[in-house]
Amino acid sequence: MADASSTQKVTIDGHEVMxxxxxxxxxxxxxxxxxxxxxxxxxxxxxxxxxxxxxxxxEGAPKLLPSCVQQVQDDMVVHTTSADARxxxxxxxxxxxxxxxxxxxxxxxxxxxxLQDYAFETxxxxxxxxxxxxxxxxxxxxxxxVYFGDRCILCTRCVRFMDEVAQEPVLQVVQRGxxxxxxxxxxxxxxxxxxxxxxxxxxxxxxxxxxxxFKARAWDLDQAPSxxxxxxxxxxxxxxxxxxxxxxxxxxxxxxxxxxxxCDEGRxxxxxxxxxxxxxxxxLKGDSxxxxxxxxxxxxxxxxxxxxxxxxRGVASAGASNEALYILRRLMEVAGFDGGYFAxxxxxxxxxxxxxxxxxxxxxxxxxxxxxxxxFERSDDPYAEVASHTGALFVLDDPLDGAPEGFGAxxxxxxxxxTRLSPAARRADIVIPxxxxxxxEGTFTNFQGRVQRFxxxxxxxxxxxxxxxxxxxxxxxxxxxxxxxSAAETFAALAGDYEEFDGLTYESIGPGGSLxxxxxxxxxxxx
Amino acid sequence: MSERKLHPAVAxxxxxxxxxxDPDAPLFEGAYKQRFDDILTRxxxxxxxxxxxxxxxQELRGWISSETIERVAELLDLTPAxxxxxxxxxxxxxxxxxGKYLIQVCTSIGCDLCGAENVVEKLLAATxxxxxxxSEDGLYTVIEVECLGACGFATVVQVNERVYESVKTETVTRxxxxxx
Ligand code: SF4
Ligand code: SF4
Ligand code: FES
Ligand code: FES
Numbered sequence: 136m137a138d139a140s141s142t143q144k145v146t147i148d149g150h151e152v153m154x155x156x157x158x159x160x161x162x163x164x165x166x167x168x169x170x171x172x173x174x175x176x177x178x179x180x181x182x183x184x185x186x187x188x189x190x191x192x193x194e195g196a197p198k199l200l201p202s203c204v205q206q207v208q209d210d211m212v213v214h215t216t217s218a219d220a221r222x223x224x225x226x227x228x229x230x231x232x233x234x235x236x237x238x239x240x241x242x243x244x245x246x247x248x249x250l251q252d253y254a255f256e257t258x259x260x261x262x263x264x265x266x267x268x269x270x271x272x273x274x275x276x277x278x279x280x281v282y283f284g285d286r287c288i289l290c291t292r293c294v295r296f297m298d299e300v301a302q303e304p305v306l307q308v309v310q311r312g313x314x315x316x317x318x319x320x321x322x323x324x325x326x327x328x329x330x331x332x333x334x335x336x337x338x339x340x341x342x343x344x345x346x347x348x349f350k351a352r353a354w355d356l357d358q359a360p361s362x363x364x365x366x367x368x369x370x371x372x373x374x375x376x377x378x379x380x381x382x383x384x385x386x387x388x389x390x391x392x393x394x395x396x397x398c399d400e401g402r403x404x405x406x407x408x409x410x411x412x413x414x415x416x417x418x419l420k421g422d423s424x425x426x427x428x429x430x431x432x433x434x435x436x437x438x439x440x441x442x443x444x445x446x447x448r449g450v451a452s453a454g455a456s457n458e459a460l461y462i463l464r465r466l467m468e469v470a471g472f473d474g475g476y477f478a479x480x481x482x483x484x485x486x487x488x489x490x491x492x493x494x495x496x497x498x499x500x501x502x503x504x505x506x507x508x509x510x511f512e513r514s515d516d517p518y519a520e521v522a523s524h525t526g527a528l529f530v531l532d533d534p535l536d537g538a539p540e541g542f543g544a545x546x547x548x549x550x551x552x553x554t555r556l557s558p559a560a561r562r563a564d565i566v567i568p569x570x571x572x573x574x575x576e577g578t579f580t581n582f583q584g585r586v587q588r589f590x591x592x593x594x595x596x597x598x599x600x601x602x603x604x605x606x607x608x609x610x611x612x613x614x615x616x617x618x619x620x621s622a623a624e625t626f627a628a629l630a631g632d633y634e635e636f637d638g639l640t641y642e643s644i645g646p647g648g649s650l651x652x653x654x655x656x657x658x659x660x661x662x
Numbered sequence: 663m664s665e666r667k668l669h670p671a672v673a674x675x676x677x678x679x680x681x682x683x684d685p686d687a688p689l690f691e692g693a694y695k696q697r698f699d700d701i702l703t704r705x706x707x708x709x710x711x712x713x714x715x716x717x718x719x720q721e722l723r724g725w726i727s728s729e730t731i732e733r734v735a736e737l738l739d740l741t742p743a744x745x746x747x748x749x750x751x752x753x754x755x756x757x758x759x760x761g762k763y764l765i766q767v768c769t770s771i772g773c774d775l776c777g778a779e780n781v782v783e784k785l786l787a788a789t790x791x792x793x794x795x796x797s798e799d800g801l802y803t804v805i806e807v808e809c810l811g812a813c814g815f816a817t818v819v820q821v822n823e824r825v826y827e828s829v830k831t832e833t834v835t836r837x838x839x840x841x842x
Contacts, residue, residue, distance in 0.1 A: 305741050305743050306743060307743040307744055308747055310751070311750070318743065320728070320732075320743045323743075
């Protein structure tokens with residue numbers, strides 16, 4: 136505990152807690168596990184204290200106080216569930232429901248709606264309102280986001296996101312009082328690279344993504360913590376899946392990387408990642424390319440590498456995990472590493488003005504930094520570097536869409552490790568199905584040099600398995616290592632071999648990610 | 663009763679209520695440009711000048727069109743949506759042209775409890791309009807407004823700049839007659 140002069144003692148519902156001066160009651164309450172109801176308050180935005188949902192009773196105070204802005208004082212005694220506080224909250228809910236359509240059965244937010252939750256908590260069976268409800272209707276505010284005016288509780292989180300974080304105040308409260316609603320300039324749609332965060336901050340179902348509308352109920356989604364593969368920023372996300380498909384991505388807070396936000400493009404990239412026909416079985420080339428079981432595939436790969444095919448060159452995808460790139464590198468080293476290359480698709484960068492640490496980076500791959508750490512080189516035309524190679528040729532999860540005619544034809548052995556079997560990949564001698572980031576545990580290294588973990592969200596299709604699994608089994612057969620039992624074990628081996636990762640383990644990386652050695656010293660110097 | 667004179671305030675003494683505004687008058691030109699510049703000098707930043715600038719526009723054109731909103735936004739470095747949030751917040755700014763007599767009925771809590779809604783309905787029926795429209799003879803526009811600060815005399819109706827107290831459904835016809 137910090138020294139007494141810099142902390143203040145507050146008692147919240149009987150729990151004592153020491154907090155630094157300036158802490159709000161709402162934050163202090165969270166430290167003792169009391170989550171106060173709130174609508175207008177969002178940790179990533181300013182607090183206008185306009186919804187009055189967070190009112191609490193403070194001993195000695197003449198009236199209830201909004202806990203989202205009220206700072207603690209030493210020896211403050213707070214009651215969050217006193218009769219008065221509960222009554223006030225009940226009144227707020229009653230007012231909010233006067234015109235609310237309660238169309239929860241067709242509302243996208245049902246099951247994750249703060250109005251549902253708190254209305255449920257107050258448990259009012261009957262409405263005292265006899266007037267008909269006012270009807271506002273709905274309208275698009277961006278080409279992809281619809282505003283359901285009747286559901287809006289005018290918390291202004293969306294307005295403040297656009298004003299403070301996007302710094303383009305294009306959403307406003309129009310009209311006032313019970314006639315108020317959220318709009319752009321009448322009839323205009325706005326576009327912004329980070330617009331979909333307004334859907335996330337909306338505590339109710341007033342702002343919804345057309346993309347997700349009527350696709351899944353919130354409670355049917357399984358959630359897995361993940362990392363967005365859309366660009367080198369590496370936003371922390373949560374993947375919502377159903378029936379083994381990614382339905383949506385939502386940002387997970389990480390103050391060092393993406394705060395509470397993520398970009399629109401990332402959301403789309405995630406949902407479409409790995410869709411389409413997948414490579415589901417290992418294959419070997421005889422007269423033609425034929426499916427085989429894992430035993431035969433791995434034996435073939437082992438034999439091929441034992442047969443001294445000549446030094447190995449390869450093309451890797453910078454969308455592959457650190458673990459996969461490490462295993463690829465080791466497989467190539469068996470034959471003698473003679474160069475690995477990767478392409479980095481580039482596009483326009485969009486910085487989030489109110490949180491400039493976050494940008495949709497121009498490097499639209501998640502792990503270029505990682506690929507470099509394992510000795511792969513970025514190249515404008517990686518295919519050209521290896522096209523006429525005569526030794527062992529490896530390709531990792533690159534669809535070879537732009538590969539020249541006859542790519543790999545001169546290679547002694549062409550090994551394709553991938554998620555899709557494109558026509559160019561069909562020329563491979565050995566085809567090994569691997570998994571996408573969503574189907575395995577692993578790590579990416581973002582542009583800052585931050586190693587971040589992602590968890591498996593989907594079952595891999597068919598026989599596809601993470602490369603650390605098939606690759607390390609092959610290395611064991613070759614007598615140059617042991618088969619790893621987990622991604623964590625693979626990472627431990629990698630951290631032992633590469634200084635940049637020295638000292639890092641899955642455990643120590645934790646939920647917020649950890650910087651590689653050179654990035655650590657850099658920040659230390661800068662800080 | 664019948665020889666009672668129409669109160670002069672009803673005619674609209676303030677420029678903002680003048681009946682002869684020109685909806686196509688050029689904004690921010692000549693004398694009005696001068697006034698715009700003067701207004702700016704009175705405020706710490708451009709955004710703070712928004713109310714007087716909008717009032718000037720309405721004085722000139724009689725109402726605030728989306729074109730006006732966009733011009734003001736551009737001149738004050740604001741988004742049009744922000745300007746719209748202001749003009750739509752204050753009922754004194756009109757989103758469409760109004761008749762010679764702008765009949766503003768308070769429908770805030772005090773007046774509402776005393777039957778303001780019925781007064782509005784009666785006024786709309788008598789003028790043959792819907793809220794905000796101009797009656798066919800060009801004379802009347804009825805709108806609902808927030809508390810006019812005379813709650814003790816509900817229902818309160820303000821016609822242009824004159825306040826009528828204790829208006830009831832029964833007195834609506836007489837009120838309109840008096841204006842005619
Ligand atoms: S749309 Fe949602 S976030 Fe925006 S004001 Fe309404 S309830 Fe709040
Ligand atoms: S900024 Fe990059 S990492 Fe973040 S959501 Fe967008 S594409 Fe994904
Ligand atoms: S959350 Fe505190 S007033 Fe809205
Ligand atoms: S409530 Fe009508 S004048 Fe105040």
